[in-house]
Amino acid sequence: MAEIPKSYDPQGVEQRWYEQWLAAGCFKGKVDPSRESFAVMIPPPNVTGVLHMGHLLNNTLQDIMIRRARQEGKSALWLPGTDHAGIATQSRVEKELKQKHGKSRHDLGREKFIEVASEWRDKHGGIILSQLQKLGASCDWDRKVHTLDAGYSQAVLQAFVTLYERGYVYRGKRMVNWCPVSQTGLSDEEVIMKPTQGSLYKMRYEVAEVPGTFLEISTTRPETIPGDVAVAVHPEDSRYQHLIGKHVWRPFPRAQIPIVGDTAVEKDFGTGVLKVTPAHDRTDFDIGKRHNLAVLDVMNPDGTMNADAGPLAGLERFKARTAAAKLLEELGALVKIEPYENTVGYSERADVPIEPRLSEQWFIHYPKIEEAKRAVTSGMIKFHPERWTKTYLHWLDNIQDWCVSRQLWWGHRIPVWYRKGADRNDAKNRHVSLQPPADVANWEQDNDVLDTWASSWLWCLATIGWRKPGETTDELKHWYPTGALATGPDIIFLWVARMIIAGLELHGPEKKTLSDDEIRARIPFKRVYFNGIIRDKLGRKMSKSLGNSPEPLDLIAKFGADGLRFGLLSIAPKGQDILFDEDRVSQGRNFCNKIWNASRFRQMSGPMFDNSSIASIVKRINPAQLDDDDSAILYGIIELSKSTAHQLDEHEFTAYSQGLYSYFWGDFCDWYVEASKVRLADATQRDHCLAVQDLVLRQFLLLLHPIAPFITEELWHLLGYGKENEFIQNQNPSNGSHITDAFKASSIKIDVTKVSDVSLLREFVAEVRAAKSQANQATKRDSVITVVAKDNKAKELLSHNREKLSRLAGLLDMQFTDSPGDRPGTVCQLGTAILEQSGTIDVAGEKIRLSKELEKIEKAVTAGEAKLSNDTFVSKAPAKILEGARKQLTEAKAKRDEIVRMLKTLN
RNA sequence: GGGGGUAUAGCUCAGUUGGUUAGAGCGCCUGAUUGACAUUCAGGAGGUCGAUGGUUCAAGUCCAUCUACUCCCA
Numbered sequence: 013m014a015e016i017p018k019s020y021d022p023q024g025v026e027q028r029w030y031e032q033w034l035a036a037g038c039f040k041g042k043v044d045p046s047r048e049s050f051a052v053m054i055p056p057p058n059v060t061g062v063l064h065m066g067h068l069l070n071n072t073l074q075d076i077m078i079r080r081a082r083q084e085g086k087s088a089l090w091l092p093g094t095d096h097a098g099i100a101t102q103s104r105v106e107k108e109l110k111q112k113h114g115k116s117r118h119d120l121g122r123e124k125f126i127e128v129a130s131e132w133r134d135k136h137g138g139i140i141l142s143q144l145q146k147l148g149a150s151c152d153w154d155r156k157v158h159t160l161d162a163g164y165s166q167a168v169l170q171a172f173v174t175l176y177e178r179g180y181v182y183r184g185k186r187m188v189n190w191c192p193v194s195q196t197g198l199s200d201e202e203v204i205m206k207p208t209q210g211s212l213y214k215m216r217y218e219v220a221e222v223p224g225t226f227l228e229i230s231t232t233r234p235e236t237i238p239g240d241v242a243v244a245v246h247p248e249d250s251r252y253q254h255l256i257g258k259h260v261w262r263p264f265p266r267a268q269i270p271i272v273g274d275t276a277v278e279k280d281f282g283t284g285v286l287k288v289t290p291a292h293d294r295t296d297f298d299i300g301k302r303h304n305l306a307v308l309d310v311m312n313p314d315g316t317m318n319a320d321a322g323p324l325a326g327l328e329r330f331k332a333r334t335a336a337a338k339l340l341e342e343l344g345a346l347v348k349i350e351p352y353e354n355t356v357g358y359s360e361r362a363d364v365p366i367e368p369r370l371s372e373q374w375f376i377h378y379p380k381i382e383e384a385k386r387a388v389t390s391g392m393i394k395f396h397p398e399r400w401t402k403t404y405l406h407w408l409d410n411i412q413d414w415c416v417s418r419q420l421w422w423g424h425r426i427p428v429w430y431r432k433g434a435d436r437n438d439a440k441n442r443h444v445s446l447q448p449p450a451d452v453a454n455w456e457q458d459n460d461v462l463d464t465w466a467s468s469w470l471w472c473l474a475t476i477g478w479r480k481p482g483e484t485t486d487e488l489k490h491w492y493p494t495g496a497l498a499t500g501p502d503i504i505f506l507w508v509a510r511m512i513i514a515g516l517e518l519h520g521p522e523k524k525t526l527s528d529d530e531i532r533a534r535i536p537f538k539r540v541y542f543n544g545i546i547r548d549k550l551g552r553k554m555s556k557s558l559g560n561s562p563e564p565l566d567l568i569a570k571f572g573a574d575g576l577r578f579g580l581l582s583i584a585p586k587g588q589d590i591l592f593d594e595d596r597v598s599q600g601r602n603f604c605n606k607i608w609n610a611s612r613f614r615q616m617s618g619p620m621f622d623n624s625s626i627a628s629i630v631k632r633i634n635p636a637q638l639d640d641d642d643s644a645i646l647y648g649i650i651e652l653s654k655s656t657a658h659q660l661d662e663h664e665f666t667a668y669s670q671g672l673y674s675y676f677w678g679d680f681c682d683w684y685v686e687a688s689k690v691r692l693a694d695a696t697q698r699d700h701c702l703a704v705q706d707l708v709l710r711q712f713l714l715l716l717h718p719i720a721p722f723i724t725e726e727l728w729h730l731l732g733y734g735k736e737n738e739f740i741q742n743q744n745p746s747n748g749s750h751i752t753d754a755f756k757a758s759s760i761k762i763d764v765t766k767v768s769d770v771s772l773l774r775e776f777v778a779e780v781r782a783a784k785s786q787a788n789q790a791t792k793r794d795s796v797i798t799v800v801a802k803d804n805k806a807k808e809l810l811s812h813n814r815e816k817l818s819r820l821a822g823l824l825d826m827q828f829t830d831s832p833g834d835r836p837g838t839v840c841q842l843g844t845a846i847l848e849q850s851g852t853i854d855v856a857g858e859k860i861r862l863s864k865e866l867e868k869i870e871k872a873v874t875a876g877e878a879k880l881s882n883d884t885f886v887s888k889a890p891a892k893i894l895e896g897a898r899k900q901l902t903e904a905k906a907k908r909d910e911i912v913r914m915l916k917t918l919n
Numbered sequence: 920g921g922g923g924g925u926a927u928a929g930c931u932c933a934g935u936u937g938g939u940u941a942g943a944g945c946g947c948c949u950g951a952u953u954g955a956c957a958u959u960c961a962g963g964a965g966g967u968c969g970a971u972g973g974u975u976c977a978a979g980u981c982c983a984u985c986u987a988c989u990c991c992c993a
Contacts, residue, residue, distance in 0.1 A: 019958070205993080355993085399923065403991070406922070410992080501991085545990090575958095582944085583932075589924085589990080593931055595945050602958045613955030662935085670933070670943075682960085778962090785950070785962040822961090872940060885976040889938075893977085896939045904940080 020608035022572030041089025050081035050495040058097035059137035065546040079718040093157035098464040102422040167474035190369035192315030193362035196419040203357040212352035217260035230282040234336035239310040242288040247273030265322035374417040380516040423461030469510035472536035501542040574720035575601030623732040632703035643766035653748030714745035801843040836914040876901035
């Protein structure tokens with residue numbers, strides 16, 4: 013075996029193992045019906061995206077789940093891929109076209125543009141995925157899927173056609189969210205509501221029939237005045253009731269428009285009068301419909317005012333707003349302008365205010381809403397943390413039809429052809445199919461493409477071969493439903509909910525309603541883990557413009573992939589937002605180094621024996637030499653295995669990482685290994701003690717492997733646990749039961765009471781160390797203590813462990829006596845330890861310290877006495893608690909007396 | 920307006936059926952260090968667990984009200 017270098021250098025180790033894993037096909041997901049399957053589908057990153065901290069966390073979590081599944085012997089698959097990201101990609105490519113060649117997409121034409129965009133995608137799209145390899149992501153790279161792949165596209169179009177045939181897809185002229193920059197409609201979910209500082213313009217419209225009477229109206233959007241076709245008041249508003257049916261003068265272009273009564277008007281908001289602009293506001297559109305009002309569109313698709321805008325024609329919409337205000341003022345119609353904050357919808361991608369705009373679009377009326385709710389409420393799909401269930405249900409309860417057409421070129425072109433020159437809204441003139449009509453010359457295809465999410469909602473189906481409802485394949489049968497999904501809660505509607513709906517409707521033959529068993533077979537995943545959003549130290553979202561996002565690859569280079577993974581995990585509380593702090597990552601790196609050195613120490617401590625199996629290690633443990641510490645550390649590793657299994661099941665990743673950390677660093681390195689140094693120096697005990705270490709290290713590496721795949725694989729081989737072509741991923745840590753089984757087979761008994769004995773010894777050592785530190789004896793190994801043991805059992809325990817204690821507490825000698833005399837001591841559970849003073853003590857300082865301690869302990873005594881003299885407590889509290897309270901009081905009293913005694917000796 | 924979340928040491932956070940004297944890492948202070956590791960070791964200071972009220976023998980934990988910050992939906 014090669015000698016282990018002094019400190020852990022991740023770079024070489026990571027690259028070497030990743031290559032070996034790939035070469036050995038470790039990440040391949042193979043259909044194997046004899047084993048339980050566990051699949052994870054990566055949330056496909058946008059081809060325009062760059063790797064950020066969120067990806068690191070999200071993919072670390074997935075890698076942990078998939079690696080643990082592999083260890084458990086499941087047939088595991090982590091499938092990677094990318095999303096074509098319609099709007100984002102198209103705008104990126106258009107921008108580049110403009111900058112480099114001064115051309116628009118129209119200059120190129122549809123076909124050529126898609127060619128250019130595809131080239132761009134091929135060049136940039138794979139970057140994130142390859143970066144994930146540096147993190148150690150164990151995806152089955154050969155299965156990489158892109159949403160515009162031929163097969164995937166076929167599935168997307170088929171889904172649309174099927175839903176059309178089943179009556180869930182319709183075309184209609186509706187108010188949609190229009191993005192003037194991307195010039196396409198958007199779904200409600202792609203609109204971000206932002207509080208925005210604007211102005212409230214108060215103005216007055218004169219009543220035509222009663223000159224000199226004015227209606228005061230407030231608006232935030234005076235530029236839409238030319239589109240006003242009425243004003244509305246509440247029909248029961250006594251202030252205006254009598255005016256309903258009359259008209260007002262619209263200031264520009266000057267025209268008479270009716271006053272209508274509509275209950276949608278809020279009497280208490282503003283003046284209680286609303287201007288009605290059906291073409292530019294959703295509520296107004298509904299009011300207009302109820303009163304048969306015209307729809308007067310005064311804006312162009314690019315956000316400039318059109319000819320109908322009269323004096324505003326040609327102006328950009330925000331310039332038109334100021335122009336309109338000025339115009340109002342000139343006409344004497346402006347009352348005042350006051351600052352006003354309201355919530356404005358912004359386009360998610362272009363980050364500009366959207367325009368409500370009337371246009372012809374395709375919509376999906378969501379199927380299987382009830383089933384989608386039931387899948388989650390009845391636990392067939394489990395959300396972690398559970399609270400997101402509420403958000404999910406609320407969305408389903410208020411669900412709106414989904415606008416799925418996008419006025420873009422980059423995406424899946426809608427598979428609908430219209431008979432040339434005929435009415436498109438008549439179903440007879442449409443051909444909805446994957447194949448064009450036979451006499452295609454007489455038809456023209458819809459120019460629009462589908463919303464990107466209308467392709468990614470099939471992610472769990474189409475990535476493993478779903479092409480048509482009711483048809484299945486071995487792949488689908490084996491992997492579907494997938495085991496878990498890890499994603500951010502920000503796309504719970506955009507993606508998670510829609511995937512559930514898609515699965516329920518499209519995986520299997522058409523059914524109006526589904527039974528529980530059918531739901532169970534159709535859901536895309538059994539669990540969803542919502543990871544938190546990573547923010548910077550100040551709680552701000554990481555963003556390019558703020559420059560507050562560390563470069564992920566730099567972090568990997570600096571701390572190692574394992575260290576980074578461990579650090580991220582330790583700061584990723586269950587679904588809570590995370591304030592990123594590089595210090596936590598260095599903790600992860602330090603931990604890796606600690607593990608490295610503990611293994612190195614093992615290697616230096618004695619020869620390596622047969623470590624190839626648990627049985628071979630256990631054989632080397634000598635039951636006769638099993639001491640208190642052996643029992644405690646072995647009991648600990650079994651308990652750790654149990655808790656780890658449970659925490660991974662429950663997606664308690666932080667608890668998982670912290671449990672490993674404190675066991676390894678605190679219990680194993682700081683105590684067990686230090687204590688075992690005495691035995692390692694003794695040739696008769698050494699091999700037994702090394703066997704215990706070998707067993708602990710082996711199991712620990714297995715438990716840690718999902719978080720820190722590289723270092724564990726490296727040490728697994730360096731310490732001789734695995735042969736050259738065997739990988740740690742094929743070793744099951746289980747819940748520790750295989751270790752207990754091996755113990756049974758070798759008649760090794762772990763005495764649980766030793767665990768508490770060891771904790772008593774640890775307390776004793778800590779107290780003596782503290783006393784030494786206070787006496788300025790520090791860690792020198794020449795202190796002498798005298799102990800008044802609490803009882804014989806304590807005395808026996810102490811003297812039995814004399815050698816270890818001497819080493820750990822730095823003692824030259826430890827004697828026993830029956831009475832402390834007048835010397836100051838320190839009270840532990842095992843008795844009072846008196847430190848022989850080597851120099852002068854700081855009497856005044858000691859007095860202050862002891863007085864402070866006395867005050868604290870007296871409080872505890874008082875509280876304890878009060879508790880125990882309370883009859884209700886004594887009669888009602890469980891025996892265990894009662895006993896504990898009594899013990900605690902006795903100890904507190906003893907400590908108090910000792911402190912009092914010590915204070916006396918100082919006087 | 921509706922619905923979440925958070926509030927614990929100087930900082931970042933654990934604390935999952937209520938139960939012994941509330942923990943960790945970082946930072947700070949004191950000390951150690953020739954053979955696992957300074958990416959280390961030992962010790963220490965530092966907390967009325969956001970506020971108030973309630974339930975209970977017992978509340979950081981459960982309930983109610985309030986405050987602050989934050990996210991989502993309208």
